[in-house]
Amino acid sequence: MPARVVYTDEVVNTAIARIPVLRKAGAEIRHTVHSAVMKTGPVGRFVADLLHGTWLGHPLHPVLTDITIGAWFFGSVFDLLAAATGLRRHREAADRLMEIGAMSAVPTALAGLTDYSTIKQEAVEHGAAHALLNSLALTLYLGSIRARHTRNRTLGLILSGIGLQMMLISAWLGGELVYKHRIGVRHGQRSGKLDHWTSVIRADELLESQPVRVDVDEMPVMLVRRYDQIYAIGATCAHAGGPLEQGKLVDHCIQCPWHDSVYDLRTGGRVHGPTTYNQPHFRTQVVNGWVQIRAAEIND
Numbered sequence: 001m002p003a004r005v006v007y008t009d010e011v012v013n014t015a016i017a018r019i020p021v022l023r024k025a026g027a028e029i030r031h032t033v034h035s036a037v038m039k040t041g042p043v044g045r046f047v048a049d050l051l052h053g054t055w056l057g058h059p060l061h062p063v064l065t066d067i068t069i070g071a072w073f074f075g076s077v078f079d080l081l082a083a084a085t086g087l088r089r090h091r092e093a094a095d096r097l098m099e100i101g102a103m104s105a106v107p108t109a110l111a112g113l114t115d116y117s118t119i120k121q122e123a124v125e126h127g128a129a130h131a132l133l134n135s136l137a138l139t140l141y142l143g144s145i146r147a148r149h150t151r152n153r154t155l156g157l158i159l160s161g162i163g164l165q166m167m168l169i170s171a172w173l174g175g176e177l178v179y180k181h182r183i184g185v186r187h188g189q190r191s192g193k194l195d196h197w198t199s200v201i202r203a204d205e206l207l208e209s210q211p212v213r214v215d216v217d218e219m220p221v222m223l224v225r226r227y228d229q230i231y232a233i234g235a236t237c238a239h240a241g242g243p244l245e246q247g248k249l250v251d252h253c254i255q256c257p258w259h260d261s262v263y264d265l266r267t268g269g270r271v272h273g274p275t276t277y278n279q280p281h282f283r284t285q286v287v288n289g290w291v292q293i294r295a296a297e298i299n300d
């Protein structure tokens with residue numbers, strides 16, 4: 001009988017599934033953080049937008065992780081160099097990098113927690129495991145920094161060595177969240193391919209403030225008559241694929257029913273996160289009683 005191949009993700013998934021508290025506690029934390037953001041109004045929204053990276057047009061968390069992972073990884077490289085050369089400047093470089101990594105871990109964790117507050121259900125366990133491992137890694141690095149300061153270098157090296165391994169497993173989990181669960185990547189389609197006027201619905205079927213979803217060339221589009229203007233943007237929320245036509249209209253904006261991203265109907269532009277992407281945006285006109293749309297521009 002041929003030997004069964006065991007894949008890394010199988011091992012990790014089995015291990016994560018054996019900790020049921022991850023799903024329960026993770027879901028509660030997710031809900032609590034997102035509720036807190038929504039309850040604190042404009043200030044909470046502003047801080048969350050900052051941490052999601054809505055202003056950047058790219059999730060902020062992976063940008064910050066590069067600093068933390070880079071600092072801790074190269075800190076270990078300098079630890080090895082110091083062991084090989086015995087030079088004090090290599091030891092000092094290692095110690096500074098450990099400190100930089102720990103300092104950058106705080107905003108990195110805050111950005112990650114904010115993203116986690118709007119993560120989809122099936123990714124909750126992986127997200128919680130990722131956060132738990134990162135927290136353990138940070139604790140170990142803080143212990144390492146303290147040990148280095150108190151001249152217990154051997155203990156410092158052991159703690160940062162274990163911390164590095166935790167961080168690398170956690171980084172792998174972070175990759176799973178992006179590439180497998182599609183957290184942080186753009187959902188939906190772009191508007192660019194609809195480059196000609198296309199009739200999509202009779203104008204009298206479009207009632208004031210009642211969004212409608214239509215499929216045009218396999219592209220879901222949300223149409224809404226608002227303040228007697230007709231607007232059309234992509235119907236699939238770029239954050240995680242929520243149905244925008246089921247969202248809540250607020251002035252000239254629509255709020256996604258899944259995680260409350262807000263888009264401007266007039267431009268498809270993102271107004272509030274968690275999304276970091278704009279929606280496809282279409283121009284509209286009414287010809288012979290039909291609403292016609294075409295791509296306004298390619299929104300990035």
Ligand code: FES
Binds near residue numbers: 240259
């Ligand atoms: S799917 Fe998450 S905000 Fe729309």
